[in-house]
Amino acid sequence: MTETAVRPHVRVLRGIDRPAVASLLAALHDSRVFTAEEVRTALELIDEWLQRGEGSGYFTYVLEDAGAVQGYVCYGPTPMTDSTYDLYWIAVDPRAHGQGYGRRLLAFTEADIRRRGGRLVLIETSSLDANQSTIRFYERAGYDLAARIRNFYRVGDDKLIFARELAAN
Amino acid sequence: MTETAVRPHVRVLRGIDRPAVASLLAALHDSRVFTAEEVRTALELIDEWLQRGEGSGYFTYVLEDAGAVQGYVCYGPTPMTDSTYDLYWIAVDPRAHGQGYGRRLLAFTEADIRRRGGRLVLIETSSLDANQSTIRFYERAGYDLAARIRNFYRVGDDKLIFARELAAN
Numbered sequence: 001m002t003e004t005a006v007r008p009h010v011r012v013l014r015g016i017d018r019p020a021v022a023s024l025l026a027a028l029h030d031s032r033v034f035t036a037e038e039v040r041t042a043l044e045l046i047d048e049w050l051q052r053g054e055g056s057g058y059f060t061y062v063l064e065d066a067g068a069v070q071g072y073v074c075y076g077p078t079p080m081t082d083s084t085y086d087l088y089w090i091a092v093d094p095r096a097h098g099q100g101y102g103r104r105l106l107a108f109t110e111a112d113i114r115r116r117g118g119r120l121v122l123i124e125t126s127s128l129d130a131n132q133s134t135i136r137f138y139e140r141a142g143y144d145l146a147a148r149i150r151n152f153y154r155v156g157d158d159k160l161i162f163a164r165e166l167a168a169n
Numbered sequence: 170m171t172e173t174a175v176r177p178h179v180r181v182l183r184g185i186d187r188p189a190v191a192s193l194l195a196a197l198h199d200s201r202v203f204t205a206e207e208v209r210t211a212l213e214l215i216d217e218w219l220q221r222g223e224g225s226g227y228f229t230y231v232l233e234d235a236g237a238v239q240g241y242v243c244y245g246p247t248p249m250t251d252s253t254y255d256l257y258w259i260a261v262d263p264r265a266h267g268q269g270y271g272r273r274l275l276a277f278t279e280a281d282i283r284r285r286g287g288r289l290v291l292i293e294t295s296s297l298d299a300n301q302s303t304i305r306f307y308e309r310a311g312y313d314l315a316a317r318i319r320n321f322y323r324v325g326d327d328k329l330i331f332a333r334e335l336a337a338n
Contacts, residue, residue, distance in 0.1 A: 037249055080206055082323035120320060147316030149330060151289060154251035161318060 008065040008101070010108045013072055015050050017062050020069035024093035031094045032130050042089050045074055058088060061108065063101050070096045073105045075113065078122065085118040106141055114166050121166065122146070127158035138162045177234040177270070179277045182241055184219050186231050189238035193262035200263045201299050211258050214243055227257060230277065232270050239265045242274045244282065247291065254287040275310055283335050290335065291315070296327035307331045 013021070025039045034042070049060040058076025062069045071092035078084040087109060092101045113121060123143060125134055139145075143162035152159035182190070194208045203211070218229040227245025231238045240261035247253040256278060261270045282290060292312060294303055308314075312331035321328035 035249070041249060078321075080204070080210060081321060084321055119324075122318070122321075146318050147330065149291070149315050149332065151334075152247075152250060152253055152291075155288075161316065163318065165320075 008063060008070070008104060010061050010063050010105065013046065013049060013060040013062045017069050017072075018046060018050070021046060021062065021072050024069070024071065024091060027094050028091055033094070033134070034091075042074075042091070045088065046072075049074070059112070061105070063092075063105050063108075065096075065099075065101070069093075070099075071101045071105055073109050075109050075121075077116075077118070083117055083119040085113045085116075085121050087121055087123045090123075102137060103141065110164070110166060119166055119168070121164045123162045125160050125162065126153055127160050135160065135162075177232060177239070177273060179230050179232050179274065182215065182218060182229040182231045186238050186241075187215060187219065190215060190231065190241050193238070193240065193260060196263050197260055202263070202303070203260075211243075211260070214257065215241075218243070228281070230274070232261075232274050232277075234265075234268075234270070238262075239268075240270045240274055242278050244278050244290075246285075246287070252286055252288040254282045254285075254290050256290055256292045259292075271306060272310065279333070279335060288335055288337070290333045292331045294329050294331065295322055296329050304329065304331075 022043060025034060025042055028034045029036060029039050045056075045058070046060060048056045049058065056076075057079070058074055060072065060074045062072045064070065072089070073087070074089040075085055075087040078086045090102065090105055090109070092105070110121060123138055125131060125138070127148070139162075141164075143164045145160055146163035147161040149159040149161075151157070191212060194203060194211055197203045198205060198208050214225070214227070215229060217225045218227065225245075226248070227243055229241065229243045231241045233239065241258070242256070243258040244254055244256045247255045259271065259274055259278070261274070279290060292307055294300055294307070296317070310333075312333045314329055315332035316330040318328040318330075320326070
């Protein structure tokens with residue numbers, strides 16, 4: 001094992017990572033962070049990424065530490081916009097929370113979006129109480145609540161849209 | 170030609186309708202209502218509908234009158250929601266505006282969504298001045314402005330999200 005493989009680093013998601021990502025998504029389902037349908041949708045996007053790469057319309061990276069996948073992120077340019085990006089999924093294994101992996105994945109994502117000419121990053125998430133630590137994570141990372149769609153996911157579960165304008169280089 | 174074919178009616182979009190829909194989208198591009206990328210995206214959705222039908226995840230209908238396609242609509246259940254629907258596209262040939270075709274397509278859509286158990290309809294549109302008649306059309310149809318994402322499409326061009334809660338049957 002090389003030195004880079006044992007230190008935390010972000011790299012492209014490959015086919016060999018799928019079981020580890022499926023496992024962390026299952027753990028997040030057990031923690032009630034993701035619904036079964038969300039896990040299914042997240043895996044569909046990963047499979048499309050593995051088949052089509054950037055032809056999928058998005059990018060998918062994992063954070064690896066100590067030789068294991070600890071989290072992943074999926075984001076891409078928002079269709080029909082000029083330089084807006086959607087962060088579709090960002091997830092860290094709940095058994096590895098509190099180690100800064102989420103912040104590291106988000107910082108990588110923003111730097112990459114800026115490098116690609118992106119100016120605005122949007123993240124959609126649920127207003128449910130179970131999601132409050134995720135909401136605080138986005139707020140601490142500099143995201144503002146840009147919009148709320150009442151009863152979007154289901155009655156009593158709003159969609160929150162967080163936004164961050166990236167500074168020009 | 171049967172009687173139903175000469176009176177305005179809404180029916181499923183078929184392959185034979187594609188040239189007429191492409192023509193009305195081109196006319197809407199000439200009127201600066203749709204960008205070239207929006208027209209391309211609208212046609213991609215139509216082609217996926219023609220290939221996969223309801224497997225596409227949405228429904229596509231045309232309004233026909235006097236034996237010609239005057240407009241079309243494309244809508245479907247919003248992924249990962251319980252009974253929310255997105256109206257992706259609704260378009261009427263600009264040479265046929267003012268005849269109530271848009272209202273008729275929207276009423277058909279809402280009735281069909283209600284029949285399928287939908288409770289919330291969302292429509293996303295641009296804040297640009299060129300789009301003001303579209304915005305008034307949604308407002309008159311009972312849609313409320315639920316959210317605004319500043320600079321979404323490009324700097325100075327916000328995304329407006331209109332919403333209507335459908336009454337239960």
